[in-house]
Amino acid sequence: MSALLDVRDLSRHYGALRAVDGVSFELAAGDVRALIGPNGAGKSTLFKMLMGETRPNSGEVYFGGARITGLRPARIVRRGIGRTFQITGTWASMSVAENVQTACLAHDGRTLSILPYARHLHRERAEALLDTVGLADQADRPAAVLAYGDLKRLELAIALAGEPRLLLMDEPTAGMAATERTDLMETVTRIARETGMTILFTEHDMDVVFAHAERVMVLDRGALIAEGTPEEVRADARVREVYLGVGLDPEALADA
Numbered sequence: 001m002s003a004l005l006d007v008r009d010l011s012r013h014y015g016a017l018r019a020v021d022g023v024s025f026e027l028a029a030g031d032v033r034a035l036i037g038p039n040g041a042g043k044s045t046l047f048k049m050l051m052g053e054t055r056p057n058s059g060e061v062y063f064g065g066a067r068i069t070g071l072r073p074a075r076i077v078r079r080g081i082g083r084t085f086q087i088t089g090t091w092a093s094m095s096v097a098e099n100v101q102t103a104c105l106a107h108d109g110r111t112l113s114i115l116p117y118a119r120h121l122h123r124e125r126a127e128a129l130l131d132t133v134g135l136a137d138q139a140d141r142p143a144a145v146l147a148y149g150d151l152k153r154l155e156l157a158i159a160l161a162g163e164p165r166l167l168l169m170d171e172p173t174a175g176m177a178a179t180e181r182t183d184l185m186e187t188v189t190r191i192a193r194e195t196g197m198t199i200l201f202t203e204h205d206m207d208v209v210f211a212h213a214e215r216v217m218v219l220d221r222g223a224l225i226a227e228g229t230p231e232e233v234r235a236d237a238r239v240r241e242v243y244l245g246v247g248l249d250p251e252a253l254a255d256a
């Protein structure tokens with residue numbers, strides 16, 4: 001089967017700094033892949049290039065067999081790549097359901113300004129998405145009052161409204177309690193399993209990575225230094241060196 005995402009020799013340099021340096025990998029439909037690496041390894045820069053927010057100096061990105069290198073972000077989103085952010089981008093003054101309805105309208109290419117006249121539009125779709133992420137009972141509450149973990153779920157529902165085939169998640173569990181992390185990642189992996197959506201996520205919590213990723217890629221100083229199952233990556237001498245060197249919990253790599 002051909003790859004859904006095919007990244008070929010992608011590089012982005014800032015002066016002498018090689019933020020991303022000749023990175024190549026493929027993702028197939030339904031893959032759940034983690035991208036890890038110490039601070040400054042190049043994870044965000046790689047995501048930004050995949051979304052069209054940063055232009056690569058060299059290399060190519062193919063999605064669904066078509067070259068998307070250099071396309072603007074909005075066009076890449078329309079091709080089927082979605083993204084969630086470390087900071088939630090919800091509308092505090094709207095209800096939880098309205099936030100998702102707005103995302104559905106945007107996916108339809110309609111303007112947000114019609115929302116006050118169209119509170120019923122996409123209500124059913126929004127409710128289905130909220131059910132998928134476990135927020136059905138919060139639909140009519142203002143987004144402003146949601147607990148942090150629920151905000152991250154709302155953000156996931158908003159991303160799903162765009163019907164992405166590939167969802168890039170930038171530290172999806174940052175700031176969450178341990179049990180909330182597991183719950184959210186179980187929701188994400190269930191959605192991937194049920195819909196065939198592909199997930200690429202960055203994560204600093206090694207417990208989350210080893211419990212929920214099928215495969216893991218490790219970036220260090222812009223270069224991919226390892227790619228494999230959680231067991232393979234955990235046993236990789238270079239990965240251990242990189243992580244032991246920056247003070248991340250070595251226990252997580254040793255025992256997880």
Ligand SMILES: Nc1ncnc2c1ncn2[C@@H]1O[C@H](COP(=O)(O)OP(=O)(O)OP(=O)(O)O)[C@@H](O)[C@H]1O
Nearest residue numbers: 014017018019037038039040041042043044045046
């Ligand atoms: N616009 C920019 N101009 C100059 N340098 C940049 C720019 N964006 C990123 N960098 C540098 O590129 C390197 C990679 O940064 P990047 O944010 O991609 O790392 P990261 O792995 O996402 O880090 P973190 O885990 O801390 O988010 C860093 O050294 C960073 O300072």
